[in-house]
Amino acid sequence: MSDHAHASEPEQDGRPAHGRADGPAYVWRGPFTNPEVNALHAQGFDHPVLDIDWHGQLHRHSLGWVCARVGDELVGFVNVAWDGGVHAFVLDTVVGEGWRRTGIGRGLVEAAVVGARAAGCEWLHVDFEAHLRAFYFDACGFRTTEAGLIAL
Numbered sequence: 001m002s003d004h005a006h007a008s009e010p011e012q013d014g015r016p017a018h019g020r021a022d023g024p025a026y027v028w029r030g031p032f033t034n035p036e037v038n039a040l041h042a043q044g045f046d047h048p049v050l051d052i053d054w055h056g057q058l059h060r061h062s063l064g065w066v067c068a069r070v071g072d073e074l075v076g077f078v079n080v081a082w083d084g085g086v087h088a089f090v091l092d093t094v095v096g097e098g099w100r101r102t103g104i105g106r107g108l109v110e111a112a113v114v115g116a117r118a119a120g121c122e123w124l125h126v127d128f129e130a131h132l133r134a135f136y137f138d139a140c141g142f143r144t145t146e147a148g149l150i151a152l
């Protein structure tokens with residue numbers, strides 16, 4: 001669905017979200033547990049459920065993250081990494097299997113844009129596989145640039 005009007009406005013700094021009754025609530029630096037994010041990652045990136053300490057990693061290293069919740073359920077998550085200055089990086093945007101193509105991915109990125117801008121960043125970067133061009137370019141508003149990657 002390309003119309004995102006049913007989703008709530010992004011909220012800031014982990015304060016309670018005020019999402020509309022019919023849409024998810026997006027919370028910048030919202031609370032989450034490791035099992036919630038590990039379960040979403042397993043669904044999104046096709047691997048067994050791992051035991052990664054997302055809570056510790058993100059609080060130590062990230063500018064922020066966005067939690068999308070419907071009621072108590074974490075239905076989407078994105079990590080926003082940071083260079084400590086004006087560059088932020090969207091990593092691992094993920095939406096729960098049963099919730100995809102309802103605008104939540106776009107809502108996560110919109111909230112990441114708002115959060116990164118409010119933190120003083122000037123650029124938000126992303127890289128992705130070719131099949132997600134429509135998502136990042138058309139739905140989320142990224143523009144093309146030259147970029148590179150080395151597998152370490």
Ligand SMILES: CC(C)(COP(=O)(O)OP(=O)(O)OC[C@H]1O[C@@H](n2cnc3c(N)ncnc32)[C@H](O)[C@@H]1OP(=O)(O)O)[C@@H](O)C(=O)NCCC(=O)NCCS
Binds near residue numbers: 002092132138
């Ligand atoms: C990629 C992902 C986050 C998108 O989330 P989503 O909530 O399904 O996306 P949205 O509903 O906001 O999509 C908005 C638009 O983007 C495009 N889009 C979204 N997912 C797409 C896909 N898999 N292939 C092609 N276009 C896609 C569509 O144009 C869509 O609008 P439409 O549904 O009206 O056609 C989700 O599919 C996911 O979690 N995938 C697995 C994890 C992953 O690969 N993450 C990306 C890491 S870079």
